[in-house]
Amino acid sequence: MSIVQLTDVEVDYDRGRALGPLTLGVAAGETVALVGPSGCGKSTALRLLAGLEAPTRGAIARMTGRGETAVVFQAPTLAPWLSAQANVALPLELAGVAKAEAHERAAAALARVGLSGAEAKRPVQLSGGMAMRVSLARALVTEPRLLLLDEPFAALDEITRRALADDVLSLWAASKPAIVFVTHNVEEAVYMASRVVVLTRGPGRIAADFAVAGPIPRPPHFRAEADFRATSEAVSAALAEGIAA
Incomplete structure (x- = not known):
């Protein structure tokens, strides 16, 4: 189907x-x-x-x-003023998930894409590959x-x-x-x-x-x-x- x-x-x-x-x-x-x-x-x-x-x-x-449904674009489209963890947590918070739970799930999503330890980094501190992994984590955190x-x-x-x-x-x-x-x-x-x-x-x-x-x-x-x-x-x-x- x-x-x-x-x-x-x-x-x-x-x-x-x-x-x-x-x-x-x-x-x-x-x-x-x-x-x-x-x-x-x-x-x-x-x-x-x-x-x-x-x-x-x-x-x-x-x-x-x-x-x-989640979308990942060619450019990472990360909010430059937010940390990697906050970027990943954003769709959960916008959906009404409590901030603490959203950030806990965001940290788990970053770990899934191999970015444990990078939670506090801002987009400017990430390589192109790392930024794309953050975008993938943000897409996957909602379990689409x-x-x-x-x-x-x-x-x-x-x-x-x-x-x-x-x-x-x-x-x-x-x-x-x-x-x-x-x-x-x-x-x-x-x-x-x-x-x-x-x-x-x-x-x-x-x-x-x-x-x-x-x-x-x-x-x-x-x-x-x-x-x-x-x-x-x-x-x-x-x-x-x-x-x-």
Whole structure:
């Protein structure tokens, strides 16, 4: 059963159509990557899934309740005047959780992303990778059923990207939220997702939909396995065809 379903959605802006028609369902506990050329509407699709934008046409059905969807953007978007712990506690406090409990849960969330001891640090004192981990902790502290990631690793170096990809998959294994994430990196998509959806050039439509075999979290050397290489090549080929479509 889908935790969120887009049916024949289209999004029009003043400059023209940005997305669609697009039909996409995401099952509970599923990890889905959206890949496609720049300007194809990937981030627009994510905003629809998040409820941050309404389609011009089509329908959206969500099974998530208030506070059960979390979004992590490309930039960490942390409040610079708050500590890491206070940033993570903020959505809980806004939801009416008592401050002491919110900060206790925030400290536990920071520990889950490997940031024990960094609770008092301000955003300016954090590396790019640490700041993104704080953003992940803030998203996960509410225990969402749907986690949406909009190119969260794009500004990070390759080593940090790979480490954070493993972190996200380990965090997924603990609570199994549905995850939808946008990326331009085909190998990152195949590594992190159980399903890769390829969009055409804008206005984005589905060009291909691939199931990715293998356990999550990924075992060591997964990127070197023949199935991973073959799926990555198939996604790349579909992406090239989608750009030309």
